[in-house]
Amino acid sequence: MAGSGRDTRGIVDAPDLFTHVRFRRREPAPALRPFLEHYWLIDWDLPEPYTSHVVPHPSVHLVFERHEAGSAGERAGRAEVHGIVRGLFSQRLEGRGRVCGVKFRPGAFRPFAPGRPVSDWTGRRLPAAEVLAAPPVGAVLDPDGEDARVTALDAYLLPLVPPPDPQAEHATALADLVRTDRSLLRVDALARAGGLSTRSLQRLFSAYVGVGPKWVILRHRIHEALHRAESDPEPDWAGLAADLGYSDQAHLARDFTAILGLPPTAFTPR
Template sequence: MATPRRDTRGVRQDTQGIVDAADLLAHVDFRRHAPAEPLRPYVEQYWLIDWDLPEPYVSHVVPHPAVNIVFQHFTGERPFAEVAGVQLDLFAQKLEGRGRVCGIKFRPGGFRPFAPDRPVTDWTGRRIRQPEVYAATDPATVLTPDDEEARIAALDAFLLHHRPRPDPQADLAMTLVDRIHTDRTIRRVTDFARAEGISVRLLQRLFAAYVGVGPKWIILRYRIHEALERAETDPEVDWAALAADLGYADQAHLVRDFTATVGVPPTTYAQALTPASTSRA
């Protein structure tokens, strides 16, 4: 895997949300990079993937509460860009032949300043190719350069051209989602809203307009991300203890949510992992 040459401070290096991350990393070359300094309040990271596969491969991701802009080039297709709103269900992507992806992952709440005329719920559950707001951008300018630094610079230039508008509500949404992500004691929307001095209704309206999903969905999704990561790094997971740590009433509720999100119960998932997954613990 290529060693990043750009400053990556502040870029998350975990594999939260990736189903069987070790298997994915065995099939593709996956890297993360930090954006230019002026973009960091809005953009969590750039993510780059290249592949050259003898056989088709399907990746699966439990989505984050984040909007992505993705520049893509698949074998036999013209390069294209799309806005991928927050996906509500397990996301599958088939990869085959050779290809390249350059993605922009916005912080939850960070996309709205780049598309201020529409609530973020307008993008939720959708993948829109070359939407009118970005139609003037040629995806090849991002995807064509073989030099990785040139691709990152093209992503910076693209976003800086669409200069974000300062928005205190976006800042508030980003702060609140960060708090949910890092504070495992946040388990109920009503308690969270009360602690923040906001009514539940106003909190839900803020998240609809700026994040694309509600706070209850986000609390649940981060629980599942943590359960996935624990399964991949700890071959002896105590699921009852983990359920308690994540704020579930009992193990059965964790099993229900995990199964509904990932498609299999957590014990089945852990047993089926690629052997390299748990060797990273």
């Protein structure tokens, strides 16, 4: 992977995915980095269909996609805003295709679409034109060169950079704190760290992140558990459950199973 962020947390069996698609991450222009985590680019040319699986982060995505499928090579292109997915995100890929995605930092999408709380987009995929002033799909996907596609994304988003929004900045900082500070395992502790009441924190996250702070904490727990399952042949599940703030291993197994469809002790990447 090129560019920012080599952490594959959330991608189920990342090595297998990378054998089927060409996947890269690229940094946006400096003025966009307070709002965006990275761009992600995928190209594929598959003799057989393949389904990818991701345990999503608490981020809104803007996705430009084109695929060719069938004997006639039908081409379909679209630009969509993907709100946060609460469960497992699965995507079937077939034929040839290309995706250019924009991953917004948690809390940072609202200033680009200030008319509605981000929770209104949660669990939904909408045509980008219904949410943002989106460019033609071809303007982003047509260039063969990766650098040209990144330049096209920058050129589209830079004029949309919103004015400062202290609430958005606060939400982004707190969501990032959950990701980096593993000792923050309770909503009330996060509220204290942010100088907010628990209720005010919940309202802030609903409006700017799109899900509640408890969901964000739990999601990072599952990312860590999935990472451990994929990287350690004999993980200490009881010890990990304690590290992640669970009362016992059974509670970790319940949350893991609810997302992945099987308990952590039965999960085996290819």
